[in-house]
Amino acid sequence: xxxxxxxxxxxxxxxxxxxxxxxxxxxxxxxxxxxxxxxxxxxxxxxxxxxxxxxxxxxxxxxxxxxxxxxxxxxxxxxxxxxxxxxxxxxxxxxxxxxxxxxxxxxxxxxxxxxxxxxxxxxxxxxxxxxxxxxxxxxxxxxxxxxxxxxxxxxxxxxxxxxxxxxxxxxxxxxxxxxxxxxxxxxxxxxxxxxxxxxxxxxxxxxxxxxxxxxxxxxxxxxxxxxxxxxxxxxxxxxxxxxxxxxxxxxxxxxxxxxxxxxxxxxxxxxxxxxxxxxxxxxxxxxxxxxxxxxxxxxxxxxxxxxxxxxxxxxxxxxxxxxxxxxxxxxxxxxxxxxxxxxxxxxxxxxxxxxxxxxxxxxxxxxxxxxxxxxxxxxxxxxxxxxxxxxxxxxxxxxxxxxxxxxxxxxxxxxxxxxxxxxxxxxxxxxxxxxxxxxxxxxxxxxxxxxxxxxxxxxxxxxxxxxxxx
Numbered sequence: 110x111x112x113x114x115x116x117x118x119x120x121x122x123x124x125x126x127x128x129x130x131x132x133x134x135x136x137x138x139x140x141x142x143x144x145x146x147x148x149x150x151x152x153x154x155x156x157x158x159x160x161x162x163x164x165x166x167x168x169x170x171x172x173x174x175x176x177x178x179x180x181x182x183x184x185x186x187x188x189x190x191x192x193x194x195x196x197x198x199x200x201x202x203x204x205x206x207x208x209x210x211x212x213x214x215x216x217x218x219x220x221x222x223x224x225x226x227x228x229x230x231x232x233x234x235x236x237x238x239x240x241x242x243x244x245x246x247x248x249x250x251x252x253x254x255x256x257x258x259x260x261x262x263x264x265x266x267x268x269x270x271x272x273x274x275x276x277x278x279x280x281x282x283x284x285x286x287x288x289x290x291x292x293x294x295x296x297x298x299x300x301x302x303x304x305x306x307x308x309x310x311x312x313x314x315x316x317x318x319x320x321x322x323x324x325x326x327x328x329x330x331x332x333x334x335x336x337x338x339x340x341x342x343x344x345x346x347x348x349x350x351x352x353x354x355x356x357x358x359x360x361x362x363x364x365x366x367x368x369x370x371x372x373x374x375x376x377x378x379x380x381x382x383x384x385x386x387x388x389x390x391x392x393x394x395x396x397x398x399x400x401x402x403x404x405x406x407x408x409x410x411x412x413x414x415x416x417x418x419x420x421x422x423x424x425x426x427x428x429x430x431x432x433x434x435x436x437x438x439x440x441x442x443x444x445x446x447x448x449x450x451x452x453x454x455x456x457x458x459x460x461x462x463x464x465x466x467x468x469x470x471x472x473x474x475x476x477x478x479x480x481x482x483x484x485x486x487x488x489x490x491x492x493x494x495x496x497x498x499x500x501x502x503x504x505x506x507x508x509x510x511x512x513x514x515x516x517x518x519x520x521x522x523x524x525x526x527x528x529x530x531x532x533x534x535x536x537x538x539x540x541x542x543x544x545x546x547x548x549x550x551x552x553x554x555x556x557x558x559x560x561x562x563x564x565x566x567x568x569x570x571x572x573x574x575x576x577x578x579x
Contacts, residue, residue: 211418218414219461229471231409232456238274239267243395250388259382266375270399272366279361280315283334284308286358290341293351300344307334324367331362372396411457453565458496469496472561477509479567487511493564501525505555507564514548515540520555 220228234240247263272279287308294300314330317323338355341347376396383389454473461467477491478484492508502522509516517536519529529536529552537547562568 214414214418218411218418219459219466220411222460222462224410225458225460228409228411228458229456232412233454235409235412236454238271241399243392243399246388246392246395250383250392254382262375262379262382266372266379269366269371269375272364273372276365279364280311282361283358284311286354286361287311289354290351290358293348293354294341294344294346297344297346300341300346303337307337320367320369324369327365327367331365334362335359411459415457452568453561466499467496469494471495472565474565474567476567480565481509491565493561495558503555503558505559510545513545515545516549517547518551518553520553523554526552526554 247267251260251263287304291301291304291308294304310330310333314323314326317326338359341351341355376393380389380392383392452474454471454475456469456471456473458469458471459466460469471492471494473493474480474491477489478487480491481489488511490508490510492506492510494506494508495503496506497503502525504522505520507518507520521529533550533552536550540547
């Protein structure tokens, strides 16, 4: 007969206090919503909750927000560009052809003094598409007709114009994503081969001149690419980097509209809301001129050269190994360019004059009154210029501009304070030929480089959410 285990009484702790069950009725309210005494108040602006800056699903803090807190972003960018020359000098033993290309790119990157003004205008021009006669007319129409229907119609037109103008750039991004996926799946010959075929089909699609044929072919190509993306999820090589590339490519594919009537349909809907025939004619002529004239598309010498340098750096393992930290700082600084996280105009100005290297990086907030502690209700433009001169030092110049009046603050190395104070009259005379006037100047020692978020205090407020707990 099988042994039978003896059941023992469970061990209990006599010291445990059993909770008392409250007697509640259904008529009682658990808590009073009108009583706000127990609501925790929000913290000061400098202690914004990190939960408002989370982008990724894993809860990690946004890299963009960290950039705003990084002082190096406003000081080390262009210094690292000049450092590339010294790094490139090490490469001839390994690859003389690529070294020569890098030297040529760096020479194209650096500006001469007489090129600064034109380069700044080009960089400002490429920061936004919506400028010029057509968009000035649309802004005026929006102000004259502040109705939801009119605003929606203008928004749809702007969206279709942007999609039409940026189609090539979107397709470039999709191709880059496919190339990145090919590198990630290099261990799998079958998947790499499939990616190569998709890249070839995408190239063939871009060469189709007939717009109607392209409109018919794109849905098939898009469906094939998305189907391939779904199939890669079963691969053992699938990782977070692949997921990011696929997500970006999927998003870009959704932005492409091959319809030949998208702009015309949106424009026709807007014209139906307009009553003035002369306004309709002027707006039609402005739209036709915009698409016929490519002058609204600028090309920045500095940014084009910098893009090529970053590309060469990623392709050259020697340069990547030697200067990876510098390249990371350059890329991080580029991320502080205009976007929904840092809505600032951004200028990059590397200059060389008589064998002296100088560089400046400039950020502009057109709503500068939001950055002032005691705003007087006037409209200001807030400007920060961080520049460094070889063998002299690092400087900061901060401007608050109200119409033609300038409030200037200069932060410089301690040994140059007296020089600037003695040169105040010369500084004011230097702009006498313009319409601007310097109303006030303060000169102080540059103790440490400030981060963007220390200067442009309104940046975190634009991303602040609800921070109340009960």
